[in-house]
Amino acid sequence: MMKLNPAATITEEFAERIKSENRSAKMMKLAPLMVLVGMVIVFTIICGTQFFSGSNLLTILNQMALPLVVALGLTFVIMLGSIDLSIDGTVGMAGSLFACFVLNTEFGFNLGFLSVVIAVGASMICGLLIGLCHVYLKIPSFMASFAFMYICKGIGMLSYQGHPPTITDPVIKALPTTYWLGVPFITWVSLLMFVLCLFIQNYTAFGRHIYAVGTNESIPRSVGVSVEKVKVGVFVLAGFLFGVAGVIGAIRLGQGQIAIGSGKMFPAQAAVVVGGTSLAGGKGGVVNTIVGVLIMTVLDNGLLILGVNPNIRTGVQGVIILVAVILTVARGAKVISK
Amino acid sequence: MTTKSPQTVKKSAGVRDNIMKYFSFSAIIILVLALSITQENWLGTTNLSNLLRDTAPLMIMSAGMTMVLLFGSIDLSMGAVCSVSNVTYVHFMLAYQDAFISPWIASILGMLVSLAFGLGSGIALGLIHVKLKVPSFIASLGFMSLWQSVALLITQNPESVPKAMWGTVAWYKIAFGVLGLPLVFALLIIVLLHCITRFTPSGRAIFAIGGNERTARVAGMSVDRTKLIVFAVNGLLAALAGIFLAANLRSSAPTIGDAFTLKIVAACALGGTSLAGGKGSELGTILGVFTVAIIENGMNFIGVDAYSQNVVFGIFVLLAIAITVDRRVRGQIVK
Numbered sequence: 001m002m003k004l005n006p007a008a009t010i011t012e013e014f015a016e017r018i019k020s021e022n023r024s025a026k027m028m029k030l031a032p033l034m035v036l037v038g039m040v041i042v043f044t045i046i047c048g049t050q051f052f053s054g055s056n057l058l059t060i061l062n063q064m065a066l067p068l069v070v071a072l073g074l075t076f077v078i079m080l081g082s083i084d085l086s087i088d089g090t091v092g093m094a095g096s097l098f099a100c101f102v103l104n105t106e107f108g109f110n111l112g113f114l115s116v117v118i119a120v121g122a123s124m125i126c127g128l129l130i131g132l133c134h135v136y137l138k139i140p141s142f143m144a145s146f147a148f149m150y151i152c153k154g155i156g157m158l159s160y161q162g163h164p165p166t167i168t169d170p171v172i173k174a175l176p177t178t179y180w181l182g183v184p185f186i187t188w189v190s191l192l193m194f195v196l197c198l199f200i201q202n203y204t205a206f207g208r209h210i211y212a213v214g215t216n217e218s219i220p221r222s223v224g225v226s227v228e229k230v231k232v233g234v235f236v237l238a239g240f241l242f243g244v245a246g247v248i249g250a251i252r253l254g255q256g257q258i259a260i261g262s263g264k265m266f267p268a269q270a271a272v273v274v275g276g277t278s279l280a281g282g283k284g285g286v287v288n289t290i291v292g293v294l295i296m297t298v299l300d301n302g303l304l305i306l307g308v309n310p311n312i313r314t315g316v317q318g319v320i321i322l323v324a325v326i327l328t329v330a331r332g333a334k335v336i337s338k
Numbered sequence: 339m340t341t342k343s344p345q346t347v348k349k350s351a352g353v354r355d356n357i358m359k360y361f362s363f364s365a366i367i368i369l370v371l372a373l374s375i376t377q378e379n380w381l382g383t384t385n386l387s388n389l390l391r392d393t394a395p396l397m398i399m400s401a402g403m404t405m406v407l408l409f410g411s412i413d414l415s416m417g418a419v420c421s422v423s424n425v426t427y428v429h430f431m432l433a434y435q436d437a438f439i440s441p442w443i444a445s446i447l448g449m450l451v452s453l454a455f456g457l458g459s460g461i462a463l464g465l466i467h468v469k470l471k472v473p474s475f476i477a478s479l480g481f482m483s484l485w486q487s488v489a490l491l492i493t494q495n496p497e498s499v500p501k502a503m504w505g506t507v508a509w510y511k512i513a514f515g516v517l518g519l520p521l522v523f524a525l526l527i528i529v530l531l532h533c534i535t536r537f538t539p540s541g542r543a544i545f546a547i548g549g550n551e552r553t554a555r556v557a558g559m560s561v562d563r564t565k566l567i568v569f570a571v572n573g574l575l576a577a578l579a580g581i582f583l584a585a586n587l588r589s590s591a592p593t594i595g596d597a598f599t600l601k602i603v604a605a606c607a608l609g610g611t612s613l614a615g616g617k618g619s620e621l622g623t624i625l626g627v628f629t630v631a632i633i634e635n636g637m638n639f640i641g642v643d644a645y646s647q648n649v650v651f652g653i654f655v656l657l658a659i660a661i662t663v664d665r666r667v668r669g670q671i672v673k
């Protein structure tokens with residue numbers, strides 16, 4: 001608590017408090033960026049040109065594509081104050097379905113672009129169902145989405161009956177190595193998604209409603225916003241982005257497997273929280289998330305160059321989530337955490 | 339116009355609160371009847387004793403999770419704690435198999451190390467949740483990720499219990515007819531926990547916290563200590579389940595616990611324990627555990643693959659929670 005001048009009037013005291021709050025809020029906003037810069041400097045000093053080089057920068061851009069799209073979807077859900085744990089399942093399911101419906105080694109379909117629609121549509125339906133379960137059946141979002149993780153994993157596995165289809169479509173096979181202006185095509189897709197999300201967040205009523213619902217649900221309700229529709233909409237939007245991430249994963253792997261999704265949740269969760277989007281909802285946004293994703297990707301990349309055991313990386317993500325939440329969570333005698 | 343007398347209101351509330359128990363109980367009877375009629379050897383001694391033996395780890399973990407759910411929190415890290423304890427126990431036995439005069443010493447020391455780990459993990463989770471006010475699901479999610487990675491660091495591949503030590507895990511296969519010793523242990527644990535939560539003041543405090551934490555605090559209950567102890571016991575039970583799994587299979591696997599998390603929640607929800615806290619019982623969880631176990635065993639028996647089983651369990655969890663969720667409070671905010 002800051003020291004207050006005893007002679008100050010209530011107005012001055014209030015203004016002072018607001019100012020100090022703004023100052024700390026500004027610090028919190030800049031903290032993720034400083035962490036990112038610090039990490040880049042540290043890794044450059046330790047690894048030298050192996051880390052700070054054009055080719056490694058391309059690797060980082062390539063690596064961040066999928067986590068970015070996943071984390072964007074999760075950002076909106078977390079901004080509501082809810083959470084989506086279904087990522088591992090939905091991403092894997094979308095990837096599997098996509099590979100099943102393009103030209104592949106296992107099935108006779110050759111639907112081309114329509115398979116993207118099928119895969120993304122399926123994961124949007126899952127998002128819709130999670131949203132409906134959460135909003136109308138009043139199941140806590142983490143539980144509804146946790147159950148859907150298993151359901152989607154099952155559907156994804158069943159879609160290819162144990163024989164993962166390898167993509168043979170020449171256009172899609174060439175995509176991972178396609179570059180445009182020196183940046184991989186897949187990264188362009190993820191950046192396009194970022195711009196789309198930024199637009200939705202800042203320039204649509206829906207985006208502003210997400211903040212309002214996340215801050216205090218009863219206020220938008222009292223001014224006539226359909227809170228239910230906003231919430232379901234956010235879960236559908238998240239489903240859309242997870243579906244796109246699944247398709248990206250399948251394109252990169254060249255194969256449809258449920259494993260595309262496994263281990264995608266923790267990095268996304270960590271990226272969103274590290275970026276400064278609060279789990280309580282109403283704060284943060286997609287700009288925070290892109291910084292968070294960069295932090296996680298650079299950390300992952302740096303640890304890989306240092307030769308750290310890959311199994312440690314999931315553990316590190318867990319610790320990062322814990323630390324970031326501990327640092328940002330609201331405390332006080334009256335707060336009840338469940 | 340008729341008005342409901344208080345008595346009928348109470349009665350209908352009773353039915354509402356117990357609906358999952360009735361559901362699970364009838365589900366068990368229907369499933370047993372259906373499976374024994376359609377599947378020829380399902381009711382045979384072999385399958386029945388297998389079913390009852392394999393239920394023990396799930397029951398132990400569900401017993402712990404029920405207490406956590408009763409005060410409105412959740413622990414998603416149980417499966418991962420179980421994995422770490424499982425690999426630690428077997429790894430310890432492998433490493434020290436010749437270090438002591440009797441294989442029993444190495445085995446019991448291994449058990450103690452595993453249990454100590456579980457206790458430590460539970461206490462750490464409890465402290466982070468209670469003292470630092472991190473929501474339990476996100477704290478346990480972080481721990482889940484951490485312990486999954488630790489389990490894989492201890493061993494990447496399944497390890498077998500050395501042959502010299504087989505005697506020390508043979509207790510798991512002792513059976514009285516179809517009723518195995520492990521299930522007897524598990525039932526003893528769950529009944530003990532039931533008595534504690536039902537009949538002791540500190541156990542009743544769990545229900546009070548789940549019902550309304552602020553009131554419990556105002557009434558002078560040591561909310562923080564109760565939660566901490568429950569999380570510690572929960573970690574201990576998850577570690578015990580890991581040891582049971584190692585003794586059952588005579589080998590370890592670093593991902594063995596992952597599949598359990600959903601089944602535990604399914605068992606608790608089917609047993610009528612509400613996710614919001616304050617409602618449910620350990621005895622209901624016994625019903626839930628058997629429902630899950632019979633569904634799983636039945637699907638295995640018919641030949642349904644593990645992935646379709648996931649779909650079934652996911653839907654079951656959603657249904658059970660949707661039924662137990664209390665929607666009577668208007669304007670309630672669910673996050």
